[in-house]
Amino acid sequence: MKLALFDDNRLGVVTAEDRIVDVTDALPGPHDPDPVTAGWWRGLCRDFATLSGALRAAAETGRPRPLTDVALRAPVLGTSKVVAAAMNYGEHVSEMHEVQERTLGRVEAWMMDFDVFLKAPSSIVGPGATITLPPDAVAAGHEVHHESELVVVIGSGGKDIPVEKAMDAVLGFTAGLDITVRSAADRSRRKSYDGFSPLGPWLVTADEIGDGSDLDIRLTCGGTVRQEVNTRDMITPVPAIVAYASSMMTLLPGDVLFTGAPPGVGPIAPGERLEMTISRIGSMSVTIA
Structure with a gap:
């Protein structure tokens, strides 16, 4: 199932015909569009197995609308944390030696190993967003890079999750x-x-994707391919990332987990439009300002 948040954080199911059906009224409780208090989304993430039947039924009987008629939002709401994996593609590890030599004047050896770190949830935006380069980074002459990644949205979550139970x-x-x-x-x-x-264009549930181990990731800018990889090339696959992250922190419903940058990272500049596609998920674009 493709779940989307749109307009005033309504819940929609995206159909194969590039249509969306509003299924908000199939939720068991009241709809709260405020990201600060929208516990219904985290509840949906936790209880999807029991709610999916009602959502599917609502999608089948509801009125489809063209996706072009709605404004898609980031497909997460009120997430407690954004966890990100570092150094998860071998060719990216290799290219980062050159990137660090150029931007830092040295290679930080400790940064060449796989690990996880945290990003601020307030950094999340949806598809079609405009990303403004930070004035302090621009003034200092620092490069700002793109990294296109497969992203996991946590459902029931947990602590110390075994690899075999991670999905x-x-x-x-x-x-x-x-x-x-x-x-x-x-x-x-x-x-x-x-x-x-930036996240989007929607969320595809794991029953349609499996463990994310055979998906094509592609990033273009102005028609030029900048990143292209298959997730089978990950050093640490998704179940192992989830298990590893949960050994340090409790993963809560609705948490977000970036799975690592493929090779081909590089600078972005004002006026550029980045277009990202992941097979079996979809495409989104952002503009740099």
Whole structure:
């Protein structure tokens, strides 16, 4: 099922005909559009298995609308944290040696190993967003890079989740850009500016995607391919990322987990339009200002 948030954070199901059906009224409680108090979304993430039947029925009987008639929002709401994996594609590890030599004048060896870190939830924006380069980074002459990634949205979540049970804790997947300032600052700081976590265009539930291990990721700018990879090339696959992250922190319903940057990261500049596609999920674009 493709779940989308649109307009005033209404819940929609996207159909195969590029249509969307508003299924908000099939939710068991009142709809609250405020991201600060919208506990219904986290409840949906946690209880999707029991709510999916009613949502499917509402999608089948509701009135489809063209996607062009609605404004898609980020397919998460009120998330407690954004967890991100670092150094999860071998070719990206290799290219980061050159990137760090150019932007830092040295290679930080500790940053070449797989790990996870946190980004600010306030960095999340939806498809079609305009991302403004941070004035302080621009003034300092720092490069700001794109990183296109498969993103996991946590369902039931948990703590110390075994690898073999990890996908039971996942609601689904979406596409995301981990926008990054290249500087000597802390990783979380460089990746947490407002707008630095575009997500979209919607969420596809795990029953349609599996464990995310065979998806094509592609990022273009002005028709030029900048990143292209299959998720089978991940060093640490999705179930292992979920298990590892949960060994340090409780993963709560609605949490977001970036799975790592593929090779091909590079600078972005005002006026550019980035278009990202993940097979079996969909496409989104953002504009740089």
